[in-house]
Amino acid sequence: MSLAERLAPLVVVVGSGGVGKTTLAAALGLESADQGDPTLVMTFDPSLRLKDALGVGDAARDREVRVKAATVAPLDASLLDARRTFDRLVRRYAPDPAARDRILNNRFYRHLAGSLAGILEYMAVERLFEVARAGRYRRVILDTPPTRQALDFLEAPDRIVGFLDSGALKIALRPWFDERGHLRPTARLGRMGRRLERYLDEVVGLELLREMAEFFQAFGPLYDGFRSRAEEVRTLLAGDQTLFVLVAGPGEEKVADLLFFARRLREAGYRLGPVVVNRLHPEPPPQLPAPGARVEIGADGRRLLAWLGERDRRGLEALRSLLRPEQQLVAVPLLAEEPADLPALRRLGADLASRLG
Amino acid sequence: MVLDAPATGHGVSLLAAPLLVSEVIEGGPIGRMTREVAELIRDRERTGVVVVTQAEEMPVTEALELRTLLAERLGREPDLLVVNGLYPPLSAQPAAVPTADPVAELWHRRRRLNESEMRRLKQSWRGDRVELPLLPLGRGPELIVALAERLAEHPGGAHR
Numbered sequence: 139m140s141l142a143e144r145l146a147p148l149v150v151v152v153g154s155g156g157v158g159k160t161t162l163a164a165a166l167g168l169e170s171a172d173q174g175d176p177t178l179v180m181t182f183d184p185s186l187r188l189k190d191a192l193g194v195g196d197a198a199r200d201r202e203v204r205v206k207a208a209t210v211a212p213l214d215a216s217l218l219d220a221r222r223t224f225d226r227l228v229r230r231y232a233p234d235p236a237a238r239d240r241i242l243n244n245r246f247y248r249h250l251a252g253s254l255a256g257i258l259e260y261m262a263v264e265r266l267f268e269v270a271r272a273g274r275y276r277r278v279i280l281d282t283p284p285t286r287q288a289l290d291f292l293e294a295p296d297r298i299v300g301f302l303d304s305g306a307l308k309i310a311l312r313p314w315f316d317e318r319g320h321l322r323p324t325a326r327l328g329r330m331g332r333r334l335e336r337y338l339d340e341v342v343g344l345e346l347l348r349e350m351a352e353f354f355q356a357f358g359p360l361y362d363g364f365r366s367r368a369e370e371v372r373t374l375l376a377g378d379q380t381l382f383v384l385v386a387g388p389g390e391e392k393v394a395d396l397l398f399f400a401r402r403l404r405e406a407g408y409r410l411g412p413v414v415v416n417r418l419h420p421e422p423p424p425q426l427p428a429p430g431a432r433v434e435i436g437a438d439g440r441r442l443l444a445w446l447g448e449r450d451r452r453g454l455e456a457l458r459s460l461l462r463p464e465q466q467l468v469a470v471p472l473l474a475e476e477p478a479d480l481p482a483l484r485r486l487g488a489d490l491a492s493r494l495g
Numbered sequence: 496m497v498l499d500a501p502a503t504g505h506g507v508s509l510l511a512a513p514l515l516v517s518e519v520i521e522g523g524p525i526g527r528m529t530r531e532v533a534e535l536i537r538d539r540e541r542t543g544v545v546v547v548t549q550a551e552e553m554p555v556t557e558a559l560e561l562r563t564l565l566a567e568r569l570g571r572e573p574d575l576l577v578v579n580g581l582y583p584p585l586s587a588q589p590a591a592v593p594t595a596d597p598v599a600e601l602w603h604r605r606r607r608l609n610e611s612e613m614r615r616l617k618q619s620w621r622g623d624r625v626e627l628p629l630l631p632l633g634r635g636p637e638l639i640v641a642l643a644e645r646l647a648e649h650p651g652g653a654h655r
Contacts, residue, residue: 155502156553185553249519341523391634422598439583443598445631474604476552 144494145170146381146409148270148374149279152291153385154395158416160184161477162385162470162490163281164192164215168480169487171209175276178202178214178269182262182283187478189217200226202269207480214275218283220261227264231363237356246346246353260294263371270374292375292406295368302365310354319348381411388418388450388472393457400461412494413465415454417472421447468493503557503564510536510544511568537571544573548616549580550609555616562620576624577646578613582606583628625649 151163160181167179184192192205192215199222202214225242232238241247266280282291316322321338324331338344374380382403386396396413403410422443454469461467470490477486500506513536517529536542544565548558558576565571582605616624627645632638 186556187552245519249515339522342520342525343522346519420598420601439602442583442629442631443602446629449633472601472605474601475608478552 144411145277146379146411147277148380149277149383149411150282150375150380151279151383151385152282152399152403154387157385157387158476159385160188160281161483161486162383162414162416163279164188165477165483165487165490166383167205167213167215167279167487168207168209168484169491170277170279171207171211171213172484172487173491174210176211176213176274177277177279178216178275179205179279179281180216180218180262180266180269181281182218184217185476185478187476191479191483205480207484211276216265216269218262218265223261223265232356240352241356244349244353244356246349260298260368262291263294264367267367267371267374292403292408295372295375298368299365299372302361302368310351311358314351315348319344321347376407378409380409382408383411384413386413386415388415388453388469390449390453390456393453393460396457397460400465411466413457413461413467414490415457415467415469418450418454418469419443419446419472421451466494503561507561507564507568510565514569537569539571539574543575544571545575545577546573547577547579550578550612550616552608552612555612558616559619572622574623576616576620576622578616578624578626580629581609581626 145166149166151159151166153159160183163179163181164184167177170177179192181192181194184194189195194203194205194215194217197203198215198217199219202216205213205215207213228241229238232241262280262283266278269275269278314322316325321331321335321344324335324338327334335344338347384396384400384403386392392415400410400413422440454467458467468490470486470493473482473486475482477483500509513529513532517526517533520526520529546558546561548554562573565573582602584606613626625646627642630638630641632641
């Protein structure tokens with residue numbers, strides 16, 4: 139079975155930060171396009187060289203750009219940027235230019251909205267939805283943000299729905315301020331109310347409360363859209379058309395985390411495809427250096443190399459024995475140089491495809 | 496007190512949070528408290544910032560970005576840069592990479608990558624720097640002791 143047949147229309151590459159997810163996602167994208175499927179790679183934070191290789195500059199933050207590789211089918215790439223996606227949503231759904239500018243210039247929105255937990259993850263999901271609905275690609279490969287808890291990403295839609303349905307939002311949406319900018323509830327309390335208002339002003343600043351209230355109200359027209367999209371994305375991620383590829387670094391220390399993550403994915407109802415252990419150190423042959431080699435490796439160096447190879451082999455063995463027998467496990471060796479140009483990425487993609495069988 | 500901060504972007508958000516809140520909530524007890532915390536983080540006499548990285552492309556780029564973010568958002572410099580997990584230097588510098596021995600070749604090229612990334616760091620990073628080698632020790636007390644010894648030996652790491 140070819141890679142194209144094995145891979146689902148939506149491939150989500152997950153794993154902790156620094157394990158080479160983005161590189162593997164790009165390599166898979168090239169391979170998928172080479173097997174004839176128009177493909178999009180959505181990435182978060184590629185290295186400069188990878189960005190150059192894919193040819194995705196700043197423009198890729200707002201739209202999909204064509205990768206200049208002579209693949210069989212076209213390959214596009216895009217960069218995910220939470221702030222820009224958020225701004226775009228505001229522009230699209232705000233009822234009129236005045237409301238749009240009110241949100242974009244709101245102090246609460248500018249300073250805090252981008253740092254709210256889960257916003258980055260949610261915006262990725264939002265962008266994914268836009269692309270999935272447009273239906274221009276036969277395959278989308280989604281790189282996920284480098285969060286420590288990579289599951290945050292998957293839980294983002296649920297969290298947003300939870301927040302939208304929670305009492306907290308209904309409270310925030312009440313008309314707290316009157317036309318003159320005074321707090322309504324305290325205005326009813328006469329002199330005591332005015333004192334309470336002054337106290338609140340001193341503690342957090344009424345101006346901030348006003349801007350928060352305005353922010354939530356300005357967003358009112360967007361809530362229903364948010365909720366229905368979040369639910370559709372949840373369905374999309376948990377459906378048959380989606381396959382998760384779990385990437386981890388080598389070594390025994392990573393085994394527990396990886397098993398935990400694999401279990402959480404399955405428990406949440408997602409379809410777990412191959413587990414990829416990336417950057418495995420080779421086991422050195424017993425006699426080093428080889429005859430004729432011009433590189434001297436001292437005794438310490440030899441010990442370190444042997445230790446790294448042994449550590450990574452043990453890690454892989456432990457994983458194999460602990461994962462379900464039917465779980466596909468693929469090891470990708472450490473390369474002498476990080477693949478950061480199109481030919482190297484293509485080789486990695488083809489190599490990965492052959493290992494996936 | 497030593498705080499093990501989250502990865503780059505999240506780490507800066509964490510350190511900049513008091514400043515951000517103190518700017519949004521200017522007056523009152525919350526404003527005062529967050530301003531004090533922001534001052535504590537900005538004050539190099541009371542708070543040291545150690546940036547830890549590896550000599551590979553992405554980590555080096557992130558370390559440089561982190562320094563820019565610290566300057567922009569907190570108006571301060573980091574106090575120490577630690578470059579961790581370096582492949583040890585080769586005892587000979589060959590003119591060409593040997594093809595007979597793939598493991599030696601891998602080693603050689605990884606070390607070269609380390610060296611070119613170190614050069615990139617040195618070009619724009621002034622201030623104290625400590626280099627720590629990759630050690631054949633698993634995560635645990637033994638590794639911590641070995642790294643602590645190397646940190647203490649280093650003149651840049653010892654005086655603060």
